[in-house]
Amino acid sequence: xxxxxxxxxxxxGEVHAVDNVNFKVKEEEIVAIIGPNGAGKTTLVxxxxxxxxxxxxxxxxxxxxxxxxSIYERIRAGIVRSFQLVNIFEGLSAFDNIRVAINSRERxxxxxxxxxxxxxxxxxxxxxxxxxxxLPKDTLxxxxxxxxRKLLDVATAFALKPKxxxxxxxxxxxxxxxxxxxxxxxxxxxxxEKVSLVVIEHDMDIVFNYSDRIxxxxxxxxxxxxxxxxxxxxxxxxxxLLVG
Amino acid sequence: MISRKGLxxxxxxxxxxxxxxxxxxxxxxxxxxxxxxxxxxxxxxGITGLAFNLLxxxxxxxxxxxxxxxxxxxxxxxxxxxHTGIVHTLEVYxxxxxxxxxxxxxxxxxxxxxxxxxxxxxxxxxxxxxxYSFFLKxxxxxxxxxxxxxxxxxxxxxxxxxxxEYWMTHIYYYYILAAFFICLAIFWVIVNSNFGxxxxxxxxxxxxxxxxxxxxxxxxxxxxxxxxxxxxLAGCLWAPLNGHTAPEIAWWTYSGDIVMLTILGGYQYFxxxxxxxxxxxxxxxxxxxxxxxxxxxxxxxxxxxxxxxxRGLVGLGISIYNRLTHKKGSSKG
Numbered sequence: 001x002x003x004x005x006x007x008x009x010x011x012x013g014e015v016h017a018v019d020n021v022n023f024k025v026k027e028e029e030i031v032a033i034i035g036p037n038g039a040g041k042t043t044l045v046x047x048x049x050x051x052x053x054x055x056x057x058x059x060x061x062x063x064x065x066x067x068x069x070s071i072y073e074r075i076r077a078g079i080v081r082s083f084q085l086v087n088i089f090e091g092l093s094a095f096d097n098i099r100v101a102i103n104s105r106e107r108x109x110x111x112x113x114x115x116x117x118x119x120x121x122x123x124x125x126x127x128x129x130x131x132x133x134x135l136p137k138d139t140l141x142x143x144x145x146x147x148x149r150k151l152l153d154v155a156t157a158f159a160l161k162p163k164x165x166x167x168x169x170x171x172x173x174x175x176x177x178x179x180x181x182x183x184x185x186x187x188x189x190x191x192x193e194k195v196s197l198v199v200i201e202h203d204m205d206i207v208f209n210y211s212d213r214i215x216x217x218x219x220x221x222x223x224x225x226x227x228x229x230x231x232x233x234x235x236x237x238x239x240x241l242l243v244g
Numbered sequence: 245m246i247s248r249k250g251l252x253x254x255x256x257x258x259x260x261x262x263x264x265x266x267x268x269x270x271x272x273x274x275x276x277x278x279x280x281x282x283x284x285x286x287x288x289x290g291i292t293g294l295a296f297n298l299l300x301x302x303x304x305x306x307x308x309x310x311x312x313x314x315x316x317x318x319x320x321x322x323x324x325x326x327h328t329g330i331v332h333t334l335e336v337y338x339x340x341x342x343x344x345x346x347x348x349x350x351x352x353x354x355x356x357x358x359x360x361x362x363x364x365x366x367x368x369x370x371x372x373x374x375x376y377s378f379f380l381k382x383x384x385x386x387x388x389x390x391x392x393x394x395x396x397x398x399x400x401x402x403x404x405x406x407x408x409e410y411w412m413t414h415i416y417y418y419y420i421l422a423a424f425f426i427c428l429a430i431f432w433v434i435v436n437s438n439f440g441x442x443x444x445x446x447x448x449x450x451x452x453x454x455x456x457x458x459x460x461x462x463x464x465x466x467x468x469x470x471x472x473x474x475x476x477l478a479g480c481l482w483a484p485l486n487g488h489t490a491p492e493i494a495w496w497t498y499s500g501d502i503v504m505l506t507i508l509g510g511y512q513y514f515x516x517x518x519x520x521x522x523x524x525x526x527x528x529x530x531x532x533x534x535x536x537x538x539x540x541x542x543x544x545x546x547x548x549x550x551x552x553x554x555r556g557l558v559g560l561g562i563s564i565y566n567r568l569t570h571k572k573g574s575s576k577g
Contacts, residue, residue, distance in 0.1 A: 049455070075457040087455070089448040092441070100445045103438045104457040110466070111438040119438075160457065 001060075002027045002164055002196045003048070003079075008057035010040075010047050017043040019220035020057070025164065030190065030197040032207040034231075035217035036240060041200045042084060044217070045166045049081045050074045062163070078163030082156075082170060084200075086149045090142040094135045094152050098126040101159035129159050133185055147178040154186055158193070165190065166198040171206060179203060183210050204241075208232065216240070260561070261515075268421060272414050280413040281485070282529050286522035287424040288482045293506050293517025294431045295474035300503075301511040302435055303467045304447030308365045309372030311498030313472045315491070316348060316375055317341040317479025322392040322489040323385070334397040334419075338480050345476025349469035357465035360450070369496060376494035391490030394483045416485060423481055427474060428518065434470065435514055443467055501528075504546060510556025519557050 003025040010018040017040045025031050033041045046052040048059060050071040059067045061077055069077070089097050102122045103109040117123070130137055133155040135148055144152060150170060157165055170186060171179035187210050190197045201207050207214060208228045215225040218240045224231065255262045268287075272280050292314055299305040320341035325331055356367050379386045386392065396411060398404075399419050404411055434440050446453045446460050453460050483489050492498075501524070509520025527545075531538035553560045 051455075071454055072457060072459060075455065081455060083451075083455075087449055087452040089445045089452060091448045092444060096441055096444075100441050100453075100458075101456050103442070108438050109442040109458055110463060112434055112466075114438050115433065115436050116438050116441050117436070156452070156456065 001025070002029075002062055003198075004060040005044075005048065006058040006060065008044070008047060008059065009055045010043050010052060011055050016040075016220040018047060018054070021217075021220070021222055023048075023215065023222065025196050025198060027196055028191075028194050030187065030199070030210065030212045032211035032214045033198060033200045033217060034202070034204075034207055034214060034241070035223070038219075039217040040220040041217050042168055043220075045081060045168055045198070045200060049079055049166060051081075075160065078161075079166070080157045080160045080162035080164070081166040082153045082168060084168040084172060086146075086153050088141045088149060088152050088156065091140065093138050093140055094130060094144065094148075094155075095126055095137045097141055097152055097156050098129050098159045099123070101156045102126055105160045126159070129155055132189055133158075147174045147182060150174060150182055151185060154182075158189060158195075161193070162195055164196045164198065166200075168200045169202065170199060171201065171203060176203075176205075179206055260565075272417055277409055277413045279526075280417055282526050283522065284412070284417045284420050284485055285482070285529075286525040287420050288478050288485070289502075289505055289521035289525055290518035291424055291427045291478040291481070291521075292475050292502055293509065293521045294427060295471045295478065296502050297506050297511055297517045298431065298434065298443070298467055298471045298474075300506060301513075301516070302440060302447060303443045303464060305360060305464070305468075306365045306503070307368040307471075308496065308499045308503070309368030309370070309375075310471075310475050310502045311496065312368075312372030312375035312494045313345060313348065313475040314479040314482070314498070314502075315379060315489070315494030317345050317476030318394075318483040318486075318489040318493060319379060319386065319392070319479075320344050320476065321397075321480045321483040322387075322394045325395065326387065326392045327385075331395050331397050333401045334399050334480075334484065335401075337397065337483075338423075338477060341480035342473050342477045345479075346469050346473035348476070349472030350465075352472070353465040353468040357461050357468050369499065372494060372496060372499055376491055376496075379491035379494055386491070389491060391488050394487050394489060396487075397484055412485060420481055420485070423477075427477070431474075432514065439463070439466070504542070507546070508549060508556055510558035510560075512555055513558040513562075516556050516558045523557060 001024055005021055005023045008018055008021045008023070019040070021044060023044065033044065035041055043052065047054045050069065054067060058065055061079060064077070066074055066077060089100060092100065099116060099122055100109065102125055106122070108114065127137070133151045135152055135155060141149065141152060154167060154170055167186070171182050174182065183206055199211065211228060213225065214228055214231040216223045216231060223236065223240060224234050268283070271283060292310065296307065296310050299307055321337035324337070324340070352371055356364055359367055380389060383389070396408065399415065404415050406415065442458055442463050445456070446458065446463060450460055505520035505524035506517045507520070508524050509518065510516030528538065528542070531541055535541065549556065
């Protein structure tokens with residue numbers, strides 16, 4: 001098990017956004033989290049990645065308790081995320097977005113007298129990642145089409161060489177054709193790099209086609225979890241997803 | 245060493261910068277003394293602008309207190325002289341101003357680096373005003389509103405038996421020019437380094453930077469220390485040129501000048517604050533000579549810049565250059 005939460009809780013006043021959740025991810029597994037709006041999916045990811053502090057419970061990552069670890073410590077441990085809304089360095093080129101991430105991973109980000117263009121190792125790796133995700137090198141991030149911006153967001157996360165990557169709606173706001181294109185890039189890359197993947201997604205075609213296991217959340221709790229076929233046949237899940 | 249071929253290729257690639265460098269190097273030969281001195285001031289403001297723009301252009305932090313740090317650097321030369329009566333070579337004061345300004349930046353940065361936007365600006369404005377008040381009110385120590393006289397110091401350990409005007413327009417001018425080129429090279433390396441890109445990443449998206457494993461407060465703090473240290477250094481270079489330090493150089497309107505010269509030159513460009521520093525100072529001095537309404541003129545020019553040329557003079561120059569070269573291309577068919 002790479003990640004395990006034990007009775008994880010996050011409350012916002014009366015709202016129990018994450019309510020005693022025991023969520024598990026195996027190594028190299030691709031897990032989708034689904035559920036209606038307000039089910040607590042993003043809050044769960046926010047708590048796991050350190051964006052929010054939990055009100056109770058434990059987070060165990062690779063056998064270590066990281067419940068009180070900082071965002072920085074979690075990233076160094078190998079937990080990386082992308083956001084629901086595109087979160088990239090808009091004024092930098094796609095190439096520089098990746099280079100900044102690689103530098104951070106290699107702990108070279110603070111070198112004042114080391115010219116970034118002179119680092120051929122980082123340059124080579126950044127170009128490989130851009131190639132893997134089919135992204136242009138010199139275009140400013142802000143000038144990329146929406147689908148490419150989503151990809152760049154994920155590519156930046158990949159550059160950190162995560163052990164666990166949590167993607168919050170990686171295909172939101174793009175056309176159906178582009179959704180598949182994005183997932184066809186992300187999933188093989190994750191398999192190749194042996195990254196465990198947690199994907200929050202609303203598009204059921206994407207969820208059923210690309211995940212190994214699906215976790216259904218409702219009102220802050222895990223309603224059901226199982227293989228795509230098991231989830232598809234589950235009556236309570238169908239009711240919740242249809243009614244919301 | 246750059247080969248002759250390499251030098252020619254650089255000149256061909258950057259003809260305008262080459263021209264500016266030649267003009268700066270030869271200026272004392274043909275230009276009137278007054279103009280040379282104004283360019284010397286402009287070069288010092290250029291260093292200030294570079295330091296200021298590390299925060300504004302590269303880290304996304306607008307400071308309204310840099311005049312305070314500039315004054316602090318200037319006083320780090322005048323105060324030791326005032327209290328000891330001994331005049332050391334200028335490098336001693338430059339090193340002292342640089343170190344003490346860096347220490348000041350490290351101290352204030354503990355608070356400032358954790359704030360952004362208006363909070364950062366106002367905090368710096370407040371610190372600038374505290375520095376101003378200190379120099380104004382502790383008159384026994386600082387000379388108060390009268391300020392403190394700055395004698396002509398030896399340079400590189402050498403005393404020059406020349407009159408003050410010749411010292412300012414030739415000897416000290418070239419000293420400032422050398423210091424300016426060194427600072428320019430240092431800042432060029434900083435903004436093109438891993439650290440420089442990290443700052444730009446923080447500027448663009450703080451949350452993404454944080455989730456990329458970048459310790460944003462640490463790097464903002466370092467940028468702040470560098471900026472304050474070099475602003476202090478510029479202040480120390482300014483002190484012997486002016487011959488006198490007074491509290492009004494820490495007043496907030498001078499911080500406004502630093503903001504203005506950076507915007508005038510173009511904060512999106514590395515060289516923008518340098519061009520802004522040179523043009524702003526020359527413009528200010530000459531318009532003061534012609535009209536008492538020089539601030540009105542400056543205000544109008546800034547309004548024009550903000551509304552019509554938001555990328556500043558360098559941006560305007562690049563647009564004109566691109567248009568001219570495009571025309572050439574089209575005439576060729």
